[in-house]
Amino acid sequence: MTRSTLTGLSQASTAAKKTDPKKEAIRLTNLWQKYGPNTYPLDLRKLVDGAILTSDFSDKLIIDQRRFDSFEGSLVRTKGARKWTMLLNSHVANGRRRRFTFAHELGHFMCHRDLRDTFEDSEESLNDFHDAIETEANIFASWLLMPANILRTEFQDMPWCTDVLQEIGTRFECSLQASALRHVKLSHRPLAFVVSRDGMILWATKSQSAPFIGRFCFGDELPEGSHALESFKAGGSSAERVPVGTVWNDFQNATESQYFDQSGQGYQYTCIEF
Ligand SMILES: [Zn+2]
Structure with a gap:
């Protein structure tokens, strides 16, 4: 990427406070795809070197990757200067998680x-x-690592399939959770995605065409009669589709697919198809 192609970046970012994290991610994606190598999985280091360090950006960004005990990632401003250091914990064993953290911290830099x-x-x-700032940094990260302009066609009419999402996750070096989330957000089908732990709902999201779901509250137990609850009690299940009737919405029948996080964090994921 050349300096001249990137002059729009700093102008765009002075308004970053009011900017949608999606727009910031799309802006960087455009630079990467038009003027950068346009390869995926995205090379975040190269993106920072090409799109931020060589531009006429008023703020400098340094990346420091080493072992830290208290956090996975951090972004710190040098007092009184327009200089920032991104600290990334190299001790986190899962490479996809390290990548996501890098993109998340870049989201804080670009937007916050x-x-x-x-x-x-x-x-x-x-x-x-739930926290607005953290949600925005997560949205930024998922839009940057898995761009809509590549995945929209693939995702818009695709039925839920854990294996395909796993493959797409591998292609973009992202977790299954990240590709599942992208799928729900880009799908034209009525879909919802619920993350729970110990039988309690942590968060959930739905596609635009999915009906409103009253059983989506943070801290609620998984609903009685859901396959999610049964799987939780049984300690795991296959990714097969199970009909669950109107357990998630009083008016629309649904099927559920389940899978469990492999990283030992105890997350349970449920995809609901209406
Ligand atoms: Zn954060």
Whole structure:
């Protein structure tokens, strides 16, 4: 990427506070695809080197990757300067998680650096879809790592299939959760995705055409009669589709597919198809 192609970046980012994280991610995606190598999985280091460090960006960004005990990722401003350091914990064993954290911290840099001087992220905040700032950084990360312009055609009419989502996750070096989330957001089908742990709902999301779901509240137990609850009690299940009637919505029948997180964090994922 050349300096001249990137002059729009700093202008765009002065308005970043009001900018949708999706738009910031799309802006970087455009630079990567038009002027950068346009290869996936996205090389975040190259993106930072090409799109941020060589532009006329007013803020400098340094990446420091080493072992830290207290967090997975952090973004810290040098006091009184327009200089930021992104600290990434190299001790996190899962490479896809390290990548997601990198993209999440870049999201804070692109969208939130006028709001605070320090951001610190643990496994909890990287899975936090309630706090507005953390949600935005997560949205930024998923839009950047798995761009809509590549995946929309693939995802819009695709029925839920854990194996295909796993393959797509591998292609973009993202977790199954990240590709499942992209699928739900880009699908034209009525779909919902629920993340739970210990039988309690942590967060959930739905596609645009899915009906409103009253059983989606944070902290609620998985609904009685759902396959999700049965699987939780049984300690796991296959990814087969199971009809569950109107357990998630009083008016529309649904089927559920289940899978469980393999990283030992205890997350249970449920895809609901109406
Ligand atoms: Zn964060």
